Amino acid sequence: MANTGFDHWAIAHRYRVEVALVRWTPAGELTTGRLLEAMRYSALGGGKRLRALLAYASAEAIGATADLADHAAAAVEMIHAYSLIHDDMPCMDNDALRRGKPTSHVVFGEATAMLAGDALQPLAFAVLLGAPASASGVVAASHQLAEASGAYGMAGGQAIDLANVGQPMTLAALEEMHAMKTGAMFEAAVLLPALLAEEDEATLTALTAYAQKIGLTFQVVDDVLDATADSATLGKTAGKDAANDKPTFVSLMGIDAAIAYAHRLTTEAITALPEHLNTTNLTQLARSMAERTA
């Protein structure tokens, strides 16, 4: 079942975004404190880099350069890294393990962790604003990133999530929450290269549909894995949804229906892609999202 070409592509582009992140995340340290170290601790050194891969695959699909994609990929990974730092903090999910290592506030203390997240967010904008594209393309992409990060995107989804711990939730409400919490940034990852390159509306609409379907797939699979895998495999604390009494696709649909739903969404995502684009890796990414085990 492994697709060798795609696996090699994914490895190469995980490496590529790591290089971009190393280039754009400050080296050294401020005169005092460990802020820059904390930023590097969370921004560098791995993770699945799904958002970066989506940006690279999207750039390939429209024929944009990998240099342009670097800026989009690094920006969305920086936003993702900041969100993980803040989500893991004691006042939020209070999680001690992430990507197989202690979370930021465990290592650096809460104040430095919060500031590292606070500083990664504008760094993401600085990187995207420096993309080699037309000024109007850069403005459109940066606006998309701002919307995806804000009250009607990732931060808002997180707030809804927090407010619903221990509460009954309909499937529609759960989907809306995840569309904001996770989906908005997946959408940004797919759209940023196309916005930078000033693609036409039809292409943007098709890529949006694809991104929304795989964003939801990702979350459904996340809920399935949280309920079925162990912490060592996941590199983060497993079973915490049930422990925290969080509504999930598994708690609402059951495991089998959730798995089937993820596969249906994947098919819909792939179908949404326009035929005139070079969609090989976007297609493979959609499949890998449904089939992932960690």
Next chain:
Amino acid sequence: MANTGFDHWAIAHRYRVEVALVRWTPAGELTTGRLLEAMRYSALGGGKRLRALLAYASAEAIGATADLADHAAAAVEMIHAYSLIHDDMPCMDNDALRRGKPTSHVVFGEATAMLAGDALQPLAFAVLLGAPASASGVVAASHQLAEASGAYGMAGGQAIDLANVGQPMTLAALEEMHAMKTGAMFEAAVLLPALLAEEDEATLTALTAYAQKIGLTFQVVDDVLDATADSATLGKTAGKDAANDKPTFVSLMGIDAAIAYAHRLTTEAITALPEHLNTTNLTQLARSMAERTA
């Protein structure tokens, strides 16, 4: 000593930025939680609005429209509001009083307060990215805001500040910290209208010099007021620098020398302004910064 014309201008423009902030801060609420309410709680309803006034005065100086200035003014006030929410949190300054009302985490809880700050930051970028200016001007201004907010700006200054509580600090180190922590956002306030309007390098350099001097003035006066005024006058907890054993201009220079320093910086700031600009309100703002009592 009151300058009636300037006082009226300041009142009118405090009102003007309030209107802009009301327009661009989301009304209503998400399906659950109190995120939007928390964002409005901190972004709206006052404060000195010094950063907004600097943006309006700078726009006047270069002959840019007030509509353009609205975007710059609201953006810097949103960044400022987010920074206050996070600075006040228990893991940072742990402050319960701000602008005469309970701080965000006291009212909304820590998780919602952190998310409100997290969501105000990209909202500031969204507002600035929507400014009525050339795309290249918008990119330049947004880049300045990103740099001013990040690891070598406000967030970095905050990290240095935290790392130095209870530590001896030289005057040079204290100035560097404040140049990042407070100065960078003052500089952004003054520069954003000029960057949006694509002013020439000489004008940007002069405005930068002005902004750096008044940023420092502001902080010196802040330290003086913290040591001499009471909480009711300040609308925030007074005497907390000494209570927290923080290095300040007062602890390093003494009160009289700090006051004299503030006046010298003010003169230097005014002298830095180019004669061909309409600098009346920038000049008055510099004076008011040195003479303020709250």
